[in-house]
Amino acid sequence: MKITKICCIGAGYVGGPTMAVIAQKCPDIKVTVVDLNEQRIKDWNDPNTDNIPIYEPGLSEIVAEARGRNLFFSTEVDKAIDEAEMIFISVNTPTKTYGKGKGMAADLKYIELCARQIARVAKQNKIVVEKSTLPVRTAEAIKSILDNTGNGVQFQILSNPEFLAEGTAVTDLLNPDRILIGGDTTPEGETAINALVDVYANWVTKDRILTTNVWSSELSKLTANAFLAQRISSINAMSELCEKTGADVSEVARAIGMDSRIGPKFLKASVGFGGSCFQKDILNLVYIAKTYGLNEVADYWEQVIIMNDHQKRRFSNKIVQTLYNTVADKKIAFLGWAFKKDTNDTRESAAIYVADDLINEQAKIAVYDPKVSKNKMLNDLDYLETRPSADNKDYLNAFDNAYEACKGAHAVAILTEWDEFTTYDWKKIYDSMHKPAFVFDGRNILNPKELEAIGFVYNRIGS
Ligand code: UDX
Ligand code: ADP
Numbered sequence: 001m002k003i004t005k006i007c008c009i010g011a012g013y014v015g016g017p018t019m020a021v022i023a024q025k026c027p028d029i030k031v032t033v034v035d036l037n038e039q040r041i042k043d044w045n046d047p048n049t050d051n052i053p054i055y056e057p058g059l060s061e062i063v064a065e066a067r068g069r070n071l072f073f074s075t076e077v078d079k080a081i082d083e084a085e086m087i088f089i090s091v092n093t094p095t096k097t098y099g100k101g102k103g104m105a106a107d108l109k110y111i112e113l114c115a116r117q118i119a120r121v122a123k124q125n126k127i128v129v130e131k132s133t134l135p136v137r138t139a140e141a142i143k144s145i146l147d148n149t150g151n152g153v154q155f156q157i158l159s160n161p162e163f164l165a166e167g168t169a170v171t172d173l174l175n176p177d178r179i180l181i182g183g184d185t186t187p188e189g190e191t192a193i194n195a196l197v198d199v200y201a202n203w204v205t206k207d208r209i210l211t212t213n214v215w216s217s218e219l220s221k222l223t224a225n226a227f228l229a230q231r232i233s234s235i236n237a238m239s240e241l242c243e244k245t246g247a248d249v250s251e252v253a254r255a256i257g258m259d260s261r262i263g264p265k266f267l268k269a270s271v272g273f274g275g276s277c278f279q280k281d282i283l284n285l286v287y288i289a290k291t292y293g294l295n296e297v298a299d300y301w302e303q304v305i306i307m308n309d310h311q312k313r314r315f316s317n318k319i320v321q322t323l324y325n326t327v328a329d330k331k332i333a334f335l336g337w338a339f340k341k342d343t344n345d346t347r348e349s350a351a352i353y354v355a356d357d358l359i360n361e362q363a364k365i366a367v368y369d370p371k372v373s374k375n376k377m378l379n380d381l382d383y384l385e386t387r388p389s390a391d392n393k394d395y396l397n398a399f400d401n402a403y404e405a406c407k408g409a410h411a412v413a414i415l416t417e418w419d420e421f422t423t424y425d426w427k428k429i430y431d432s433m434h435k436p437a438f439v440f441d442g443r444n445i446l447n448p449k450e451l452e453a454i455g456f457v458y459n460r461i462g463s
Helices: 015-025 038-044 059-066 077-083 109-121 138-149 169-174 187-200 214-245 249-257 278-291 295-322 350-360 374-384 389-395 402-406 419-423 426-432 448-454
Strands: 005-009 030-034 071-074 086-089 126-130 155-159 179-182 209-212 331-335 364-368 396-398 411-414 438-441 457-460
Touching: 005 015, 005 077, 015 030, 015 059, 015 071, 015 086, 015 169, 030 077, 038 071, 059 169, 071 077, 077 109, 086 109, 086 187, 109 126, 109 138, 126 138, 126 187, 138 155, 138 214, 155 187, 155 214, 179 187, 179 214, 187 209, 209 214, 214 249, 214 278, 214 295, 278 295, 295 350, 295 411, 295 438, 295 457, 331 350, 331 402, 350 364, 350 374, 350 389, 364 402, 374 389, 374 396, 389 396, 402 426, 426 448, 448 457
Parallel strands: 005 030, 005 086, 030 071, 086 126, 126 155, 179 209, 331 364, 331 411, 364 396, 411 438, 438 457
Antiparallel strands: 155 179
16 A cells, blocks of 8 residues: 555654655655644744744755645644545643643643544555554553544554654654654554655665554553653763762762763763653553552652753752852852743653742843743743742843843853853953852853853862
8 A cells, every 4th residue: 555645643852853854865756744723833834944843953944845746734723634545643632731641641632633633534444653652552442432433434543653862853763773663563553654664765775764552652661752751761860979979970970980881871960851742651650550449669760750850949049058158149140041942842841840940039030042932931840839930030041142131140051052051252241240150060061160260159060
């Protein structure tokens, strides 16, 4: 079976870049990305591709090449579903904020809505691909909705989790470590799997395309994210011990990373991991484990989150303590608000939690981030519902450049590892600040010796 038309529901951080790359690499396939959010689709269709709603290095060029040729962004969801032989579901699956599983389970309401819409619209057989990260056995629920509310057509459900990391989405999509496709072991299931394998085979060698059953595929995605997050929490746990013992966490990470069984990646101590996936997926895993009565398994993985929360709080406490136990009315500059460099995504960013803690202490936060707007920062704080929105506006200000943000500040905190922060004239920043001037390097990207020579009191994670 050869796929000629793909529809992707959800034009977000996963759907947008993934479909752009599929369209670029498969010029014979018409790829339509649909979303309910009209503004988002309008932004994807902006004539100037630098204005597309998601910032990822290399993405605007790909969109410029494929858009209008075989890549389309639209709000006409029904039409795109009807046309396509293969439908990807890339809608958001946030942690539930209500009811059973509140704060832990994935909220599947958007997935269910998609399944119902596909069932209602589809007049021919369809392959439905789960792209969003989902709890194990979600495919079963999707299948049940499709089969019970559909028009008597056949559906095959595949799980094809996306492993891209934000900030490197395009290179990850172009050169994936692996593509994972889970499907039914029936002949129809295998035909569907092969149809999707053929799509990826346009640019990924077959030895990197793994096929499994649906449940293994779903669980592999949660497991991969849990393992990655666990490494960060492990090194962050060591960072606190390093600070007490005179060891340096970067040296420890380097020493252990040279053990080929451990490997050097994902061992950077930091103010804590953020992003839409790690916390959500681990909470999901914890919830599933608890559902099956596997309390030790649940507790084991929950500790990764507990450590991450501790690391964020420890960072804000350190700022308060070092600034003589009071930050009230003091200006604290934040460099970076995004959860990592090269993205405008702020979901679960450590910066939000650190700012929240410091605002509780009545500090004035002055933020500079090259890609995040003040509105988004305020929305992030409002979302925590710690205090009225009006108060957040009083306490947080955003600046167009780092030098302005730091002027008159008592301390600078590095929350995101944007490359440009390492290229600044730090002497100039120092001269414009209150004395003593403190730096809290939550990403360990600056050169301690250089900053100390200028006169800064420099604090890094894990030494
Ligand atoms: C992650 C997974 O890497 C990706 O495979 C999956 O598809 C989605 O979730 P993402 O959240 O985009 O990707 O970014 P990632 O690079 O994994 O970073 C997550 C967080 O961990 C960031 O806040 C980052 O700064 C932090 N991090 C990462 C560290 O603190 N230390 C490290 O060594 C690595
Ligand atoms: P992710 O990081 O998983 O891609 P995003 O929140 O960036 O998550 O994107 C998910 C997108 O899915 C949003 O733009 C949202 O408007 C869209 N969406 C959610 N439900 C539906 C639906 N039923 N039909 C179409 N689009 C939807």
